[in-house]
Amino acid sequence: MLKFVLVVAAFLAPITWACDQPVTISSKTVSGALLSGESCPGDTLMFLDQSFVADEKGLFVIGVGRDIVGEYTLWRTSSAQEEPVAVIQVHEREYSVSIIEGVPQRTVTPSAEDLARIRAEGALVAAAKLTPVSGEYWRAPAISPAPGRISGVYGSQRVYNGTPGRPHYGLDIAAPTGTQVKAPIAGVVVLAESDLFYSGGTIIIAHGANLTSSFLHLSAVSVEVGDVIEQGQVIGAIGATGRATGPHLDWRMNWMNQRVDTQLLLETSWPNTGSRSIEE
Structure with missing residues (x-):
C-alpha cells in the first residue's frame, strides 16, 4: 500500500512506493x-x-x-x-516504398458492403489483441516462423495498383502454398479465422506482457482459440488468401496499440530489439 504524510502546508510529501526497487x-x-x-x-x-x-x-x-x-x-x-x-x-529509421501490382481491385477500393465487413472484422481483431494472457511466453528468443525469401519488410509505404495505402507493419516471408508455419514464440491462441477480408486465414497468438503476434494470408489454420502453443509448434500453412499477390506469410506483432518490427526479433538481442541499431 502507498503511504502519505500530511504536512502543515497541506501538501503531500513525495510518494513512498511499496518497494524501493528502481525501475x-x-x-x-x-x-x-x-x-x-x-x-x-x-x-x-x-x-x-x-x-x-x-x-x-x-x-x-x-x-x-x-x-x-x-x-x-x-x-x-x-x-x-x-x-x-x-x-x-x-x-528515427528510414523506410522504403513498396510498389505492389496485381492485388484484387476489390481490396484496394472496397464496396460499401465490403467496408462494413472490414469494420466488423477490425473490431474482432482488436478485441482479440486485448485478451488478457499471463505468463512468460515472451521471454524466450524468437525463431523464424517459416523458411523462405523475405519479400516485404516493416515500415515500408505501400502503393497498391497505383493507389497509396497504409504502411506495411509485418515481415513477409515468401514460400510455396502449404509451407508449414510454426510459432516463433510460445503463447495462447486468441483468434483463429480462415477468411478475413484483408488478411485471409489469420491467427493471433498472445505471448503475455501485452504482446501479440499475427499470422496472415494462411491457406490452413491448424489451431483453435484457447490452444496453448509451444514455440516451434505448427499452427498453419502459408497461402495467398486475403489481399495478396502470391503465397507468403505476413508476421506482425503488437505491444498494446503499438505495431513493432518482428524482423528485429530475429536480428537483434531479445527482448531489447533495437539494441544493435543504436550507436552506444
Whole structure:
C-alpha cells in the first residue's frame, strides 16, 4: 500500500512506493523496437499513454511504433500520483516504398458492403489483441516462423495498383502454398479465422506482457482459440488468401496499440530489439 504524510502546508510529501526497487530499462531504442524492464512486482506503469502492470517478478515490456521518434517518459503511477522513472530516446529509421501490382481491385477500393465487413472484422481483431494472457511466453528468443525469401519488410509505404495505402507493419516471408508455419514464440491462441477480408486465414497468438503476434494470408489454420502453443509448434500453412499477390506469410506483432518490427526479433538481442541499431 502507498503511504502519505500530511504536512502543515497541506501538501503531500513525495510518494513512498511499496518497494524501493528502481525501475531499470534501456534509455535508447529505435522506432519499431521492443524494450524490457524491471520494476516492483505489480507496479502500474504508463508509456505512450498505455497503462500496464509489471508481472509478479517485476518484469515488463514496452514497444514503440513505426512513427514514434524523440524522447518519451516512462511513468510509475498510483491512484494518487505519477512518478517519471525513465526517459527513453527513440531514434528515427528510414523506410522504403513498396510498389505492389496485381492485388484484387476489390481490396484496394472496397464496396460499401465490403467496408462494413472490414469494420466488423477490425473490431474482432482488436478485441482479440486485448485478451488478457499471463505468463512468460515472451521471454524466450524468437525463431523464424517459416523458411523462405523475405519479400516485404516493416515500415515500408505501400502503393497498391497505383493507389497509396497504409504502411506495411509485418515481415513477409515468401514460400510455396502449404509451407508449414510454426510459432516463433510460445503463447495462447486468441483468434483463429480462415477468411478475413484483408488478411485471409489469420491467427493471433498472445505471448503475455501485452504482446501479440499475427499470422496472415494462411491457406490452413491448424489451431483453435484457447490452444496453448509451444514455440516451434505448427499452427498453419502459408497461402495467398486475403489481399495478396502470391503465397507468403505476413508476421506482425503488437505491444498494446503499438505495431513493432518482428524482423528485429530475429536480428537483434531479445527482448531489447533495437539494441544493435543504436550507436552506444
